[in-house]
Structure formats: C-alpha cells, structure tokens
Amino acid sequence: MCHQKIVAQGRAAEFYGERYINCDLFMRALNLVALSNELFNSADTYTKEVIKSYTNGINYYISDKNNQFSVEFDALGFLPEKWLPADCFLLLRLWSFICSNNFHFDILMSNIVSKVGERGLDLLPLYPDNSHFVLDDIVHSPTNRNNYVIQRTFDTIPIEYKDGDYQGSNLLNTLSDIYTLLGKKSGDVSDNSWAIKKPDQDLIFAYDLHSTLSLPSNWMPMKVTSPSYNIVGITMPGVPVFITGRNNNIA
Numbered sequence: 001m002c003h004q005k006i007v008a009q010g011r012a013a014e015f016y017g018e019r020y021i022n023c024d025l026f027m028r029a030l031n032l033v034a035l036s037n038e039l040f041n042s043a044d045t046y047t048k049e050v051i052k053s054y055t056n057g058i059n060y061y062i063s064d065k066n067n068q069f070s071v072e073f074d075a076l077g078f079l080p081e082k083w084l085p086a087d088c089f090l091l092l093r094l095w096s097f098i099c100s101n102n103f104h105f106d107i108l109m110s111n112i113v114s115k116v117g118e119r120g121l122d123l124l125p126l127y128p129d130n131s132h133f134v135l136d137d138i139v140h141s142p143t144n145r146n147n148y149v150i151q152r153t154f155d156t157i158p159i160e161y162k163d164g165d166y167q168g169s170n171l172l173n174t175l176s177d178i179y180t181l182l183g184k185k186s187g188d189v190s191d192n193s194w195a196i197k198k199p200d201q202d203l204i205f206a207y208d209l210h211s212t213l214s215l216p217s218n219w220m221p222m223k224v225t226s227p228s229y230n231i232v233g234i235t236m237p238g239v240p241v242f243i244t245g246r247n248n249n250i251a
Contacts, residue, residue, distance in 0.1 A: 001238035002080045003072075005087055007181050008032050008094040015078055016181075022174045023181065030097065036089035051085045054240035058083040083238070091238045098184060099191070104175055111172065183214030207244040219243065 006012060010028035012020035040051065062080050073079060097103070112120040193207040222242070223232040233245015 001091065001236075004091055004094055004182065004238070005081075007178065008090050012181060015076060020177065020181070022170075023177050026171075026174050026178065032090055032093045032097070033086075036086045036093055039089040039093070040086040048085070050240055051088050054088065055083050055085045058238075088239050091236060094182075095236070098179070098182060104172070107171055107175070183218070205250065209244065 006015055007023070008027060009032075010024040010026075012027075013024050040048070043051070059082055062082070067079060069080065109120070109124065112123070191208060191210050193205070195206075196204040218236065219234040220237050221233075222235050224230070229247075231242055231245055231247040233242045235242055
C-alpha cells in the first residue's frame with residue numbers, strides 16, 4: 001500500500017531512481033491526490049468516520065512497530081509515512097486508472113493508425129448500432145450521486161507527429177513502466193462481475209478477478225465478525241472495504 005501510494009503521488013523517482021521521472025510527470029498530470037481529497041471531503045459523515053477509524057489503525061501500527069518493518073522496507077531503504085484518510089481514495093483512484101484498459105487501448109490504436117492509416121481501425125470493428133446491450137432494460141441507480149464527485153473534465157491537447165512518428169509511442173512506454181511498477185500488464189487488469197436471477201430461484205452472483213499474481217500481493221485475506229455481522233473475503237490494503245467475498249446472506 002505504501003508503494004502504491006508513492007506511485008499514485010508521482011514520487012517513484014524519489015525512491016526508485018530517475019528512470020521513473022516520466023512516470024512521475026504523468027501521474028502528477030493526472031493529479032489523483034487532489035481528486036482523492038475532493039472525494040474524501042465530499043463523502044458522507046458515516047463514510048468519513050469509517051475511513052478515519054481505519055486510518056487511525058494504520059498509523060497506530062506504524063508507530064507501534066518502532067521502525068521494525070518487513071524486509072521490503074529494508075531493501076528499499078525507506079519507512080512508511082503517516083497515512084491520511086484521503087489516501088484510501090487515492091489507492092481506489094489509482095486502481096480505477098490501472099483497470100481502465102480503454103485509456104491504453106485508445107493510444108495504442110492511434111499509434112497503429114499513424115503507421116498504417118485508418119484501415120487499422122478495421123482491426124477492431126465497432127459494436128453494431130442496432131444490436132442489444134446487456135443493460136438495455138436497467139436504468140435504476142440506487143445511489144444518490146448529487147453529493148459526490150463523479151468525474152472531472154480535462155482540456156484535450158492533440159498528440160502531434162514529429163518526424164513522421166506518433167508521439168503516443170512515448171506515452172505507451174510510460175504507461176508500460178507504470179504498469180510494471182504496479183506488477184501489472186496492460187490488458188489483464190480489468191475485473192468483471194455478473195448476476196443471474198430467474199423466477200422462483202435464488203440470485204447467482206459472481207465476481208471474476210483478472211489481475212495477475214504479484215509479490216507483495218495486492219490483496220489481503222480478511223474476516224470480520226461481530227454479533228450482527230460476518231464477512232470473509234479479500235480486501236485491498238489501504239482501503240477499508242471488501243473487494244469480494246461472502247457474508248451470511250450472499251456467497
């Protein structure tokens with residue numbers, strides 16, 4: 001979680017060397033730190049209380065360890081920094097970006113078009129306009145989004161050609177370095193979920209993790225039990241929610 005925070009903040013070169021300067025420039029241009037602060041400030045009171053309690057637990061652990069941490073910190077030569085409530089949102093925003101395959105794919109397709117022309121678009125035919133969509137009949141949203149930061153609009157700047165070369169190639173290399181920092185490969189990080197409900201039958205719900213194995217792992221097995229609550233599954237270190245798992249009502 002400390003490593004991912006460093007990458008999301010655009011500080012990889014500070015810890016891992018100047019080869020990651022372009023990665024830092026890119027991540028700072030995304031400015032996930034500012035967005036995470038906005039998300040925390042716009043959260044409801046209950047969410048803030050949960051995140052603050054979780055954050056207090058992390059910082060207590062850091063102070064209680066008396067600088068005796070796992071071998072990764074010794075190998076890299078740094079100690080974990082104080083965790084902030086907004087850092088929980090920062091990791092979520094980082095993973096939302098990493099799982100956005102279209103971002104990488106759009107640049108890749110532009111690069112292909114720059115080499116072979118618009119016929120390169122035939123490699124990926126568009127979805128027919130007259131075809132059905134999975135969510136055609138679903139328009140309900142259970143969440144009141146008025147109090148949340150939903151999206152941010154950026155001014156677009158055309159990527160220019162230089163000496164006949166599409167400059168998106170450099171951006172693809174930077175993205176590849178960021179994926180490598182996070183132990184990921186482009187194209188294999190997006191997860192999906194699905195549900196089936198038939199009349200007079202129980203709901204079947206499944207969540208399929210596509211992410212690759214990494215060391216340290218991006219996931220942490222956890223079980224939480226109380227007189228009225230029981231859940232077991234996996235969490236993302238640094239984020240106080242279960243990514244997938246089961247409880248007394250859903251398996």
